[in-house]
Amino acid sequence: MALTLPQEEIVEPPVWPSMDDAALDTIRVDYNRKIDYLYVFLYGKPLPAVWDPRPDGNIWIGLRLVGDDDWVDEVVGIMVAHFRRHAVRELPRWGKVLTATGSARRESLRGMIADVAAMPVNDEAERDVLSAR
Amino acid sequence: MATVAHWIGYRGRPVEPTDNGRVHILDGHAERAGRLTDIGNARAFSSLVLRDRRVRRAELLYGTAAGRSRIVVVVINRPAIVGWVGEVWTAYLTARTQEGEQLWR
Numbered sequence: 182m183a184l185t186l187p188q189e190e191i192v193e194p195p196v197w198p199s200m201d202d203a204a205l206d207t208i209r210v211d212y213n214r215k216i217d218y219l220y221v222f223l224y225g226k227p228l229p230a231v232w233d234p235r236p237d238g239n240i241w242i243g244l245r246l247v248g249d250d251d252w253v254d255e256v257v258g259i260m261v262a263h264f265r266r267h268a269v270r271e272l273p274r275w276g277k278v279l280t281a282t283g284s285a286r287r288e289s290l291r292g293m294i295a296d297v298a299a300m301p302v303n304d305e306a307e308r309d310v311l312s313a314r
Numbered sequence: 315m316a317t318v319a320h321w322i323g324y325r326g327r328p329v330e331p332t333d334n335g336r337v338h339i340l341d342g343h344a345e346r347a348g349r350l351t352d353i354g355n356a357r358a359f360s361s362l363v364l365r366d367r368r369v370r371r372a373e374l375l376y377g378t379a380a381g382r383s384r385i386v387v388v389v390i391n392r393p394a395i396v397g398w399v400g401e402v403w404t405a406y407l408t409a410r411t412q413e414g415e416q417l418w419r
Contacts, residue, residue, distance in 0.1 A: 211342060213342075216404060227342055227343065229345035230343075230345060231345075231408060233409065234410060238412050238413065238414060239367070239368065246407070252383075260342075260406070262368070263368045266368060
């Protein structure tokens with residue numbers, strides 16, 4: 182008799198666009214001072230997205246929406262809540278994405294994208310918590 | 315700052331979407347264009363409310379999932395003569411509920 186093993190759902194990691202200097206120069210950074218939210222639009226403008234939180238609860242990545250209720254794993258943006266109140270205090274180098282120009286801006290954006298890409302998704306964090314018990 | 319509508323939130327408090335919040339939502343969340351009425355749907359506010367981790371007066375209101383995703387409306391409460399009034403800061407789609415202090419379910 183053939184047995185079927187239970188299938189585990191595999192969560193695919195998000196796919197980040199490759200960012201050369203020309204691509205970095207087209208990135209749009211918006212900061213809303215009133216609500217202290219920062220947006221990094223990787224394709225130069227806001228694209229429809231579903232926002233996926235990182236474990237700290239203040240940072241989301243936008244996954245490209247391809248229908249009313251369907252999306253792909255391609256990252257199109259970063260959203261940071263409490264940017265000056267919290268994020269810049271934790272990671273002061275992020276503040277330069279608003280103030281730097283030219284190569285310094287590219288470098289700060291490259292660093293911020295790398296920082297966010299290295300953050301675990303919530304599922305991973307929850308598994309880590311469970312395995313530590 | 316103009317108030318563009320008056321709604322009642324999950325605890326009976328007034329919730330005011332402002333033109334500032336509306337512009338922010340349309341500027342930053344292209345997926346919400348043409349769907350702002352979702353935010354005003356009081357039933358959409360009713361499934362789950364979490365307290366913001368950094369700002370105690372801020373709340374995340376999770377709408378009822380209609381499919382794989384659900385709307386999150388971020389509301390900041392401020393004192394007013396009539397009591398606490400909520401102001402909509404932003405709104406976006408998500409497929410995952412983040413961890414946080416649950417205020418209402």
